[in-house]
Amino acid sequence: MNRNVIAMLVLSALAGLSLWAVELRADAQSIFGRGTGGVPETLENAEARQLVIAVVSPDRDERTALAHAMASMLAEERLVAAVNLGPEMPARGTIDFLWHHRFRLAPPAPEDLSVEGMVAQLHSARTALASVTGVGFGDYLLRDPTGSFARLIDGLATANTSLQSHDGVWQAQDGSAALLFVSFTTEPFDASAVIALADSIRQVGAVDGVETILLGPRVAAAEINAAMTRSSLWVSLAALGLLILWFSWALRSLRALATVMLTIALSLAAATLVVQAVFGWVHVIALGFGGALMGLAVDYPLHLMSHGRQMRREAGRLVMLGAATTAIAFLAAVSSGLQAFVQVGVFVASGLGTAAAASRWLVGGVAETPRVIRCERLLWRFPAKPMIEIAMAVAGLATVYFFSGPSPQLFALPSGLTSDIAAMRQMVSLPSGQYHLRVQGATAEEVLALQAEIAPDLDAAVATGLLGRYSMLGTFLPPASQQLTELPEAEVFAERAAAALSASGMAVQFLDTLLDAYGEAVAAPVVTPEMLQDHADLAPFAERVRFAGGHWRETVRLWEIQDPERLAAAIERPGVEFIDVSSEIADRLGSLQRHVLLGLGIGAAVAIAVLALAGDGTRRALAIGRSIAASLGLTVVILILVGGPLSVFEILALTLVVGIGIDYGIFIGFARDAETQKAAARSVGLCAISTMMAFGVMAQAPFQVLSEIGTAVSLGIGATLVISFGRTRDPGETR
Amino acid sequence: MPMPANATAALDARPPGVLRFGIAYREQIFHPALIQPVTAAGTFRIADDGTLIRAQEYPEPEIAEIGRDTIRLRDDLEEEANLVPIPEDIEPMLATVRALVVGEPGRILETYSVALLPHEEGWQVVVDLGNATGALTHLAVIGCGETLSAVELDLSDGGRRRIDLGRGS
Structure with missing residues (x-):
C-alpha cells in the first residue's frame, strides 16, 4: 500500500480520536498560576458569574420594552440563575429572616434601648404608618422600638443600586439605556454556551437604532475565545x-x-x-x-x-x-x-x-x-x-x-470590549477596576471581624472625600462577637418599653406584643454567611466571602478613589491589603x-x-x-x-x-x-x-x-x- | 337609599368634591399600638404618563409616584427620590385606588372578583383577595347611593385603614 495512503488512514484515526477526546480550555490560571485574588483567577466565582446588559436607545419606552422581552427570554435559559430587571421587594421569607435576626444583624446600641431612644423610634414608626409603604412595613416598625429592623432595611436599601427605573426596568444614570443585571448559574464556564446565550440576547435587541451591550467576565472571555x-x-x-x-x-x-x-x-x-x-x-x-x-x-x-x-x-x-x-x-x-x-x-x-x-x-x-x-x-x-x-x-x-x-x-483587549467598558461606566457606577481591598483571614469570622475593624476608617475616608463608597459583606453582616451584644433582661426592657409607650401616647396593652417580639429576637441564633445562602435575596452578599488558596477572603469593592496612597495608608493592616490590580x-x-x-x-x-x-x-x-x-x-x-x-x-x-x-x-x-x-x-x-x-x-x-x-x-x-x-x-x- | 342593582352599577358612583387636579383624601390608620388613630391627608391625582400620584400633606409631606412595579418616594424638599418596589400584597389596594381616581372603577372588575353587600353607610363592594396571605385581609369600596365615599382595609397585623375620598384634612 502507498505510504501516503497508510499515513492518511493513520491521520484519519488520530483526527477522529482528537475530535472525540480533546477538551479545549482557555483559563487564565494556567497562564498566571494560582494567585492571591488580584488578577482574575477564574470564571467560576460569584463576581465572574455576573453580566450587565445595556439596551441603548434614545426611546425610553422602546428600550424598556426590549429589556422586558430579554428578561422573559433569560428566565427560560438554563445558564441563567437570576435576572434583576428593576427594584424588587425582598421575598416574604427574607423579610421574616431579617425580622427574626434583627438583633444579630443590626444590634441595638445602649441608647437605642433607652426610654428616650424608644420614644423617638416609636414616633418615627407612627409617622411611617402614614407613608404609602406603611401598609407593608408599619407594623414591623411599631413592634421593634429599638429601631434595629428599620436600620437593617435602610442598610439593605443603601447596598442596592442608586439607579432610577422606568416601568420596572433600571435606567442608566446617563439616561441612555435600560439595564439588566444577570447572574449565571454555578455551572462550569462553557464558552460556546455563553456565546449562544449572548447571540440570543442580541437577537432580541436587534432593532433599528438599538444597540445591545453585554459586559461581564464570562461573556468577555467567551467572545475573546471566539475571536x-x-x-x-x-x-x-x-x-x-x-x-x-x-x-x-x-x-x-x-x-x-x-x-x-x-x-x-x-x-x-x-x-x-x-x-x-x-x-x-x-x-x-x-x-x-x-x-x-x-x-x-x-x-x-x-x-x-x-x-x-x-x-x-x-x-x-x-x-x-x-x-x-x-x-x-x-x-x-x-x-x-x-x-x-x-x-x-x-x-x-x-x-x-x-x-x-x-x-x-x-x-x-x-x-x-x-x-x-x-x-x-x-x-x-x-x-x-x-x-x-x-x-x-x-x-x-x-x-x-x-x-x-x-x-x-x-494581550490587549479587543477594541470593542474596551469601548463597551467605557460606555458602561457612563451608564452605571462601576466599582474601580484598578483598586480594591483584599481582606483575608483563617476563617470567615476573622474576615468579618477585620471588616468591622476597617469600617470606621472606610467611613472616615468617605466622609473626607478620599473614597466615594465601598461595599463588603461586613457592612451587612457583623462578626459573631459583635452579634452577641449584651442585651437587657426582658424585665428591664419591659419597664423601659412601657414607659416609652406611655410617653408616646400609645396603648400600654401593646407591651405584650413588644415583649414577645423582643424575646424572639434575643433568642435568635448568631447569623453565619451560610445562613444567608438560603435566601435568594441575600445569597449574593454571602458569596462574596469565599475560601481560596487556603484562606477565607473578600475583595472589597471601592468607588471613586481620590488618593490611593493616602487611602492605602489609612486602611492597611495585617490581613487587609490595598491592591493596585494594574501593578499586580x-x-x-x-x-x-x-x-x-x-x-x-x-x-x-x-x-x-x-x-x-x-x-x-x-x-x-x-x-x-x-x-x-x-x-x-x-x-x-x-x-x-x-x-x-x-x-x-x-x-x-x-x-x-x-x-x-x-x-x-x-x-x-x-x-x-x-x-x-x-x-x-x-x-x-x-x-x-x-x-x-x-x-x-x-x-x-x-x-x-x-x-x-x-x-x-x-x-x-x-x-x-x-x-x-x-x-x-x-x-x-x-x- | 336603595342598593345599586349590581357591583358594576355601584362602582359607577363618584366621590364627592372631585377637584380639577385630583381627589382629596383623608386616611385613618388604626393599629393595636395606637390609642388614637393616625390621620393622614392629601390628594390623589394621575400624572400625564398614567402614574398615580399620592401627595400627602399631613402628618409629613410626602410625594409617592406609584408606577406599575415601583413607588418613587420623596418629600417636598428632597430632590432625590427613594425608589421602593411595590409589595405584591398591597397591589390590590393600589389598583383599586387607581381605578377610582382615574374614574374608571370598572377596571377593578377586570382584575378582581367582587361582591356587592349592604353596609351601615349604604353599600360596599368587597374585593375578593383570593387565597393571598399578605398584609391585606379585607378590601372594600364603600358608598351610599351614587356617592362613593371610602376604601376600607383590614390588615393581618390587626390594623385597619379607612381612606375617605373627596374629603381632605
Missing part, C-alpha cells in the same frame, strides 16, 4: 491556501505535496493527543502554537526532498538531530511550571518528534525533487562573522536589559516574562549542548549557537525598538527562532563540501520561504497574540537566514 478561534481559523486557512499554491509550484508533484501536508497534519494530531493524554485537556495557547509547529514541521520533508537520494540519509540524520534539539529547546518551557506553557513545550516537542519520524518515512517513498531555486546564490561572505555575531548578541541582551520591561498586559498584573507579567526568558535561554543552551554531543563536534555546535544568539539579538533589537517591551508570546515565539536557527545551522554549517552546501542552501531557502509565508500571514492576523507571534517569527527567520547564509569560508577551505 481568537476565528482569527486562528482565518490565519490557518489563508496560510494553508498560500502554502498549497506555493508547494504545488515548488514541489511539482501531487505526491510530494501530499507528503508535506500529511507530515504537518500527523504532527498536529499527534501533538494534540499527547497533550490531552498527559494533562487531560488542551489549553488554547498550546493549540495556538500549532501554527508554530506547522512552520517547523513543514521544514523536515522539504529538507529531505531537497537532498538527492544519495544525500538523503545524511539529511535524515540532520532532521532527527534538528528535531531533537528543537524539542529540547521547547521543553525548557516546562521549567516555567505554568500549565499553559508546559503544554506548549510538550505540544511542540511531541509534534516535532512525530514530524521528523513521519517525514523520514514518507519522503522515502517520494522520488521527485523540488523545483530548483538557486538559493546558493544568496550565500555571502561574512567577514569577522564570529565577532559581529557576538556583538549582535550582546546588543540584543543590552536592549532587553535597558529598554525592556514588563508589558502592561498579557505587571508584577505577574514580569515574573512570567522572566520565566519564559529563562526557559528560552536554558532551552537554547541545552539544545546547543546536545548538538555538540550528537553532532559533529563542539566547535560547529558553538558556531551554530553563536549564529542563533546573533539572530535572536537582531530580532529582539528590532522588536523592542519598533514595538516596545517584548510580550510573553514574542519571547515564546523566539524559542521557535532558536529551533529554526538550529535547523538552518545544521544544514548549512555541517555541509562538508560545495555540493552538500548547495543542496543545503536550496533546502534551507525553500524552507525559509515556506515558513515565512505561514508566519507572514499570521503577522496580519487581527488578534494581537497571533500577530505578535507571526511578526516575531518572520523577523527571526529573516535574521537567521541572513546570518546563517553568511560564510567565513567555503566548505573544505582551511584557515
Whole structure:
C-alpha cells in the first residue's frame, strides 16, 4: 500500500480520536498560576458569574420594552440563575429572616434601648404608618422600638443600586439605556454556551437604532475565545491556501505535496493527543502554537526532498538531530511550571518528534525533487562573522536589559470590549477596576471581624472625600462577637418599653406584643454567611466571602478613589491589603516574562549542548549557537525598538527562532563540501520561504497574540537566514 | 337609599368634591399600638404618563409616584427620590385606588372578583383577595347611593385603614 495512503488512514484515526477526546480550555490560571485574588483567577466565582446588559436607545419606552422581552427570554435559559430587571421587594421569607435576626444583624446600641431612644423610634414608626409603604412595613416598625429592623432595611436599601427605573426596568444614570443585571448559574464556564446565550440576547435587541451591550467576565472571555478561534481559523486557512499554491509550484508533484501536508497534519494530531493524554485537556495557547509547529514541521520533508537520494540519509540524520534539539529547546518551557506553557513545550516537542519520524518515512517513498531555486546564490561572505555575531548578541541582551520591561498586559483587549467598558461606566457606577481591598483571614469570622475593624476608617475616608463608597459583606453582616451584644433582661426592657409607650401616647396593652417580639429576637441564633445562602435575596452578599488558596477572603469593592496612597495608608493592616490590580498584573507579567526568558535561554543552551554531543563536534555546535544568539539579538533589537517591551508570546515565539536557527545551522554549517552546501542552501531557502509565508500571514492576523507571534517569527527567520547564509569560508577551505 | 342593582352599577358612583387636579383624601390608620388613630391627608391625582400620584400633606409631606412595579418616594424638599418596589400584597389596594381616581372603577372588575353587600353607610363592594396571605385581609369600596365615599382595609397585623375620598384634612 502507498505510504501516503497508510499515513492518511493513520491521520484519519488520530483526527477522529482528537475530535472525540480533546477538551479545549482557555483559563487564565494556567497562564498566571494560582494567585492571591488580584488578577482574575477564574470564571467560576460569584463576581465572574455576573453580566450587565445595556439596551441603548434614545426611546425610553422602546428600550424598556426590549429589556422586558430579554428578561422573559433569560428566565427560560438554563445558564441563567437570576435576572434583576428593576427594584424588587425582598421575598416574604427574607423579610421574616431579617425580622427574626434583627438583633444579630443590626444590634441595638445602649441608647437605642433607652426610654428616650424608644420614644423617638416609636414616633418615627407612627409617622411611617402614614407613608404609602406603611401598609407593608408599619407594623414591623411599631413592634421593634429599638429601631434595629428599620436600620437593617435602610442598610439593605443603601447596598442596592442608586439607579432610577422606568416601568420596572433600571435606567442608566446617563439616561441612555435600560439595564439588566444577570447572574449565571454555578455551572462550569462553557464558552460556546455563553456565546449562544449572548447571540440570543442580541437577537432580541436587534432593532433599528438599538444597540445591545453585554459586559461581564464570562461573556468577555467567551467572545475573546471566539475571536481568537476565528482569527486562528482565518490565519490557518489563508496560510494553508498560500502554502498549497506555493508547494504545488515548488514541489511539482501531487505526491510530494501530499507528503508535506500529511507530515504537518500527523504532527498536529499527534501533538494534540499527547497533550490531552498527559494533562487531560488542551489549553488554547498550546493549540495556538500549532501554527508554530506547522512552520517547523513543514521544514523536515522539504529538507529531505531537497537532498538527492544519495544525500538523503545524511539529511535524515540532520532532521532527527534538528528535531531533537528543537524539542529540547521547547521543553525548557516546562521549567516555567505554568500549565499553559508546559503544554506548549510538550505540544511542540511531541509534534516535532512525530514530524521528523513521519517525514523520514514518507519522503522515502517520494522520488521527485523540488523545483530548483538557486538559493546558493544568496550565500555571502561574512567577514569577522564570529565577532559581529557576538556583538549582535550582546546588543540584543543590552536592549532587553535597558529598554525592556514588563508589558502592561498579557494581550490587549479587543477594541470593542474596551469601548463597551467605557460606555458602561457612563451608564452605571462601576466599582474601580484598578483598586480594591483584599481582606483575608483563617476563617470567615476573622474576615468579618477585620471588616468591622476597617469600617470606621472606610467611613472616615468617605466622609473626607478620599473614597466615594465601598461595599463588603461586613457592612451587612457583623462578626459573631459583635452579634452577641449584651442585651437587657426582658424585665428591664419591659419597664423601659412601657414607659416609652406611655410617653408616646400609645396603648400600654401593646407591651405584650413588644415583649414577645423582643424575646424572639434575643433568642435568635448568631447569623453565619451560610445562613444567608438560603435566601435568594441575600445569597449574593454571602458569596462574596469565599475560601481560596487556603484562606477565607473578600475583595472589597471601592468607588471613586481620590488618593490611593493616602487611602492605602489609612486602611492597611495585617490581613487587609490595598491592591493596585494594574501593578499586580505587571508584577505577574514580569515574573512570567522572566520565566519564559529563562526557559528560552536554558532551552537554547541545552539544545546547543546536545548538538555538540550528537553532532559533529563542539566547535560547529558553538558556531551554530553563536549564529542563533546573533539572530535572536537582531530580532529582539528590532522588536523592542519598533514595538516596545517584548510580550510573553514574542519571547515564546523566539524559542521557535532558536529551533529554526538550529535547523538552518545544521544544514548549512555541517555541509562538508560545495555540493552538500548547495543542496543545503536550496533546502534551507525553500524552507525559509515556506515558513515565512505561514508566519507572514499570521503577522496580519487581527488578534494581537497571533500577530505578535507571526511578526516575531518572520523577523527571526529573516535574521537567521541572513546570518546563517553568511560564510567565513567555503566548505573544505582551511584557515 | 336603595342598593345599586349590581357591583358594576355601584362602582359607577363618584366621590364627592372631585377637584380639577385630583381627589382629596383623608386616611385613618388604626393599629393595636395606637390609642388614637393616625390621620393622614392629601390628594390623589394621575400624572400625564398614567402614574398615580399620592401627595400627602399631613402628618409629613410626602410625594409617592406609584408606577406599575415601583413607588418613587420623596418629600417636598428632597430632590432625590427613594425608589421602593411595590409589595405584591398591597397591589390590590393600589389598583383599586387607581381605578377610582382615574374614574374608571370598572377596571377593578377586570382584575378582581367582587361582591356587592349592604353596609351601615349604604353599600360596599368587597374585593375578593383570593387565597393571598399578605398584609391585606379585607378590601372594600364603600358608598351610599351614587356617592362613593371610602376604601376600607383590614390588615393581618390587626390594623385597619379607612381612606375617605373627596374629603381632605
